Every structure is written in C-alpha cells, then in structure tokens.
Amino acid sequence: MKRLGRQVVGLVLASLLLYGGLLPPVRGFFSLPPVMRLSTEAPLQLHWDLPAGLVRQVEMQVDREEPGWRQLQIKLLGFIPLKNITVQMVRPVWVNPGGQAIGVLLKTEGVMVVGQAAVTDEMGNKLYPARQAGLEIGDVIVAIDGVKVENDQKVADLVDAAGRARRPVKLSVQREGRLLNLNIQPIYCRETKRYRIGIFVRDSTAGVGTLTFYDQEKHIFGALGHMVTGDGRNGGNISGGRIVAAAIQGIHQGRRGQPGEKIGVFLENSKFSGIIQKNTTVGIFGTISGEIPAFYTQPLPVALAETVHPGPAEILTVVEGEKVESFQVEIERVMLNQRTSGRGLILRITDPRLLSLTGGIIQGMSGSPIIQDGQLIGAVTHVFINDPARGYGVLAEWMLEETDLVAPTRGSAVETPGKLHIMENNVG
Secondary structure, eight states, X not given: OHHHHHHHHHHHHHXXXXXXXXXXXXXXXXXXXXXXXXXXXXXXXXXXXXXXXXXXXXXXXXXXXXXXXXXXXEEETTTEEEEEEEEEEEOOOEEEEOOOEEEEEEEEEEEEEEEEOOEEOTTSOXXXXXXXXXXXXXXXXXXXXXXXXXXXXXXXXXXXXXXXXTSOEEEEEEETTEEEEEEEOOEEXXXXXXXXXXXXXXXXXXXXXXXXXXXTTTTXXXXXXXXXXXXXXXXXXXXXXXXXXXXXXXXXXXXXXXXXXXXXXXXXXXXXXXXXXXXXXXXXXXXXXXXXXXXSSSOEEBOOGGGXXXXXXXXXXESSBTOEEEEEEEEEEEOTTXXXXXXXXXXXXXXXXXXXXXXXXOBTOTTOEXXXXXXXXXXXXXXXXXXXXXXXXXXXXXXXXXXXSOOGGGOOOOSOXXXXXXXXXXXX
C-alpha cells in the first residue's frame, strides 16, 4: 500500500508539473533570455504576461551596473530570486517613417529568364533546348560566349550567330549566388527564321511599392522590405535603378487565392526621387532627395528586434492618390530566427476601413512601415494567399543593418532608467 501511495503521489506531482509547464506564465518565464538588449528610449520592461494578482508579487531590481550594461534580478515577494538577466542598454537610430507610394525602376546586371517556350524546328517538332540543358526560370544570364548581355535583342543576336556557325552557345548564368556555365545547341525556328533556344527574358523591373523609412540629414532610404526579383532567388546584382513618387489611382481587392494590388502611376514631376544602390532580401536601399510629404513630422526610433512583441500596431500606406494614412493591425507572432528569409513577424489587418477597401494586404503595400509603442518595428512584405488579411513583415532593425546608418548594436549607456516593469496580462 505504501508503494502504491508513493506511485500515486508521484503521478500527481508529475501531472502538476506538466500542467504548470503548459501555462502561459510558466512558458513565458522559461522563454526569458539570459542576455538581452533594450533601447534607452523605451520603458525598461519585460514582455512576460502575468495575471494581475501575481504581477504585484514579482519585481525586477538592478543588481549591478556597468557602462552600457545592467544586471537585473527578478524576485518573488521581494526576496526570493527567480532569474538573472544581463541587459545591454543601446541608443536606437532615429528615422522618418515613410508610407508614401513609390514607383520602383530597377535594372539588373544581365537578363532574367522569365519564361520558356517551344522552338518549332523544320520538321514541325516542338523542342525545348534551354530547358533540356538545365536553364531555369529565374536564372540571370550575365554573358553569352563571353559577351555581356543587357537586353533581349543582344541575347537573340548572339544565339542566332552561334546557331548559324553550327556550334553550341555558352551561357554564363547566376543562380542562387552561384555562377554556372551551360552549353546549349540553338535550333532553327521555322516560324521566326532564326536560331533560338526557347526562352523569354527581361532586362529590367518596374512596379509600385511603399517607402519604409528615410533619413533627411544623410539622405538614405529603405523600401519594400524584400528583394525585387522575378522569383525571389536572384536580383542582388544591379546595374542601375531609381525610385520616384507615385499616385494610387485604383485598388484591386484581394480575395482568398487571388492577391489584390494597387494600381498606381509614376509622377512625372516627382517631389522626391532616389537612387537604388542595394537590392537585398530585406529591401532596396539607396540615397534620396527632394520634398517627402510625411505622416509623422518627427523621426521615430527603430525598435530593437527583441523588443517587438505580439499586440496592436499600425501601418502607414497610401490607398488613394498620394495621401499617407494610418491603419490598425495586430502583430500575431515575432520570429527572430528568420533573418535569412526576411520574414520576421506575422501580422493581421484589423482596420475595418482598410479591409473594406483592399480586402487585406495587397501588392504595392510592400514596404508599408509598421509602428508599435512609438517605434518603427518593421515593414509589410508578403500576403498569405489563402488569408489576405494576414501576411509577413520584416523587422526594421534588419533593414537598418543594410544601410550606412549607425546600427542599434553600436549604442552606448545612459543614466539608470526609472522604475522597472513587468507586463500585466489583461486578458481574462
């Protein structure tokens, strides 16, 4: 009986531990990092949701101070130590949040393969020489037979010349950061009377997007929040590009399975313009000049990635003309380990007016700045195809790292902050 009693007690204790581990406050406690960064411009607080009755029993104290650092200790009832956290206090970078509609004109090095087509030979057979040789949609052809190519006509002429010489054409191709060499035998097309390899190419990109942030003193901008490419794999090498002011003339609403889009025009007498210098997985960047009509008249700090949290926020974007407006959203999830993909958070559009106008996140909204707790935390990037009200965003700090602006990690200490605070759970 004693042995059975001990087994029952053990099972009860194990159940209590398992149940406790599933509770949000317990999970939140174990997710608190031992080392973290906090902005000198934001309240010193931990986003650890606790019930109202418990939050009054838990407090944080500054255990030790050094230049640029704080050693915090979380205590229960004021004397029972729970956890130590080392905090680096950093000065954030201040930028002007954007939201303005922009026209993006980007010219890449080489030409991008955007499609493949059959070549009808003299016998009427439909052949795909490029596909059979391993050329893929999204590949960037930078040279043919050692000659750099910049447009579709140059590609057609070099391929035709190789075919008439009865030899394969040698393509130098960029794919996912690698340089490949492909040999393809051109086929005489009875329809065009020229030698072809069966591809469609594009030598530039143009579209409508949104300005994310800019620095008026250093004339630096960031926009879009993602790379400008045909398929998301290439596009880092650019030979020229610029942005200009745009006006939104119409909206195609987004629906489940069918992304919407902004219908915009590039303004001939643009009040501002910029030169694109970088095309990266987290946006396009460069220099900007001119008069930019701002929604926020003062700069905002760029949030440290660790301080972005689920909860209410707002986005700035244009839905008509050139007017930047604010719309409510909800940050559902933050993913700090997705730097490579640039998808740092998931958000949901909650603003009734924006949902009625656009159906949710639509093309052309990419780059719309996201504001939370008085800080720029990120930019809208992608929509969920089957749920247009939801989509991905990139963290603003990741975008900032691609510019010549001082990164937040290079900050310095200030005076000891005021009262420390643990977030209270106001739900239920």
